[in-house]
Amino acid sequence: MVEDARDKAPETDQDEDAYALDRKAVAQILYAVDIEDRDRLIALMDPLHAADIADLLEQINAFDRMRLIRLYGKEFDGDILSELDESIREEVIGILNPEVLADAVRELDSDDVVDLLEDLDEPQKAAILEVLEDSDRVAVQKSLTYPEFSAGRLMQREVVMAPEHWNVGETIDYLRNSDDLPDQFYHVIMVDPKLRPVGNVTLGKLMGSRREVLLRSLIEDTFHVIPVTRDEGEVAYAFNQYHLISAPVVDENERLVGVITIDDAMAVLDDEHEEDILRLAGVDEESSLSDRVIETTKRRFPWLAVNLVTAVLASLVISRFEEAITQVVALAVLMPIVASMGGNAGTQSLTVAVRALATKDLTTSNLWRVIRREVLVGVINGLAFALVMGVIGVLWFGSPALGGVIAAAMVINLVVAGLAGIVIPVMLEKVGVDPALASGAFVTTVTDVVGFFAFLGLAVIVLL
């Protein structure tokens, strides 16, 4: 009934926010909820993609969410659940009436059900498993036996395969005569008599080749077989590095058990990046905007607690120089500058190092070269800022000695920052700790402690 702005926008707008939910659409939907006009609500929601509906549910408050879901009733479909942020998902499952939930879940592919179940509490999990049809339940339970975050959880179990000796004609006839091809598939996987995958042929190549051509002669150059237990982050890396579109998954006997497609790999890549960004900032990687205050507080607390310890350590260093500060109060004024510059330079190095480790660009082959580079960069930027700070020290406090002290401390701290920024993440990675998670705390501790100690220590030697 309504000429919907959202539906058209993505196809014609050229502005930056072509895909953001627009405020007017949200207001119209909430109005329909207010006046409890179910037909209007359905008409407004109909053109929206499940992912957009999920975003909408995440953006409105809990009370509106409950009313909207109740009014929307049976229209609620499984894809919306799949798209919802975890923290909201449990709440929504609690609101849905059991029949609607059962229908919604039955619509989903088994890999999406697995994804849904992973994050739920046991009672909710059991309730959902119960409503599945028997064959689906078996498939889902089988997937859940694979380790979390493994290829086994990510894969679809429906595969399209052909014996390696077939030709194009046989393969096309087979495909044309099967009843239950998956809706989305991109390759025919060639298998040997033991069901081990030996090559991929794209549907495009199949379509474009004569009937008598052997499948074998059409296989893709890039063919990667993924063990079912491989970590999903590694899977995403392989898709991105080798431009894979789909890849067969094999069990411990190298038999084909499923297939992973690029859209799933893309979602994992997106999650892993998000996790890295949040971890680098000291935020729990599962944080999201729809978390409540108490959850958010809890997620932020640990990193702040770690930071408090490092800050107190730095203060202990300062306290050893109380006498010097009482005599030359300018030291108290200038000391945070040295520490802050070191912290920033360290963060720069460690971010580059963490990314390079994640993309496997930093290896034992180039580690020494990279360390040397970081130290040199520290020296050069250290000298540049030493000059600036030296001049500021002299102009502000009229003391060339003080200028010299801050300049020397700056060089020392920037070199240490470059070194710590690269060595700490590499060491953490070696001992199996995610460098994105922990490097920041260590590097800042080093730059704070070294910064204060170098500046105040030199000051005692030179000025007093």
Place this chain on the structure above:
Amino acid sequence: MVEDARDKAPETDQDEDAYALDRKAVAQILYAVDIEDRDRLIALMDPLHAADIADLLEQINAFDRMRLIRLYGKEFDGDILSELDESIREEVIGILNPEVLADAVRELDSDDVVDLLEDLDEPQKAAILEVLEDSDRVAVQKSLTYPEFSAGRLMQREVVMAPEHWNVGETIDYLRNSDDLPDQFYHVIMVDPKLRPVGNVTLGKLMGSRREVLLRSLIEDTFHVIPVTRDEGEVAYAFNQYHLISAPVVDENERLVGVITIDDAMAVLDDEHEEDILRLAGVDEESSLSDRVIETTKRRFPWLAVNLVTAVLASLVISRFEEAITQVVALAVLMPIVASMGGNAGTQSLTVAVRALATKDLTTSNLWRVIRREVLVGVINGLAFALVMGVIGVLWFGSPALGGVIAAAMVINLVVAGLAGIVIPVMLEKVGVDPALASGAFVTTVTDVVGFFAFLGLAVIVLL
């Protein structure tokens, strides 16, 4: 000749580094270069994917790189160039002999050539355009007329389309009889008589349907048409949000001009994330591990310069309280703790905000709710750490008044941090500045200045 460890590793290893270049393989390759054994080099490089060869070239030093490329000679193929990091690419193009370069470039699809040319200097660009065949050159030059980072640059110009009134049989016959289908395509795009795309049919559905079924009845639910000028970041967002596999690209008359596939969108998504991570850390987004010392120094300098200004601002605040510090030197010892906690809390909020803006989860519909949440989180964590610091203040310096001052300053600064962390990125986004790039400097300035001012100011009122 050599049983190559690299080739097997990705298929069987289950450890975290299944895909990293292993040190031994690199050493063997460099040894082959040292003894100038071309056959051995080729045998060692043969099983490697172009992306791995590119990584290898990035990881070795410039001298080895030159020798390797010279020895490898004609084997060097275009895909390696495509995969190389920009900073190394120009150097490698300079090393390649012109004939090898010409052959390498001619192998590439026109969209890859465009990608290659974008980052090159004018003389190199002209040299490469010159070696292309006429038809390719025209295609490349046409693509280069679209704005940088637009859908037009990203798309392939080869499309597979069918009139909207066709049935499955007609479409399959057409595909079977065309000579020049692209190797990789996933959808047949249905077009109206004016060549405007009206729907997508997957090859899988086409294969699985009877000949008389109309294409129209098989179209995908999710169909997004992308204007040729749309920003590539928005394109990647749409692919990720709506799980697109390929999407038609249209010109200003809504006529089909090309198609973007998910693998290209995935590469863009990866770049955008990388850019955000580096920008948040104050590192130029084009930084890479293969940059030289001088480039790296230059890329790091601007952010450190900005940080120096903010650090000096904070010092100016401290200098207003010199007298208080001289009287109570404990103030100098404790003040960095308040500033540092504020800086960390601010970074947490701003990172969540920057990500939420990037994923379009933070909108005008939920802004006030998010701001309220951040302030409340600041209050609660502020109170928690105020308690801890208050106790530390009392135990360490035996002064309940000092404990009270640092506790109060902590609450103030953590609330301000939460507020600044959300408001500053939102304001920057509103005025068109990338919040990932600039928020950090602003937020830290605010938390430093407020931290020192609140702590020292309260100290003057309470203690003196």
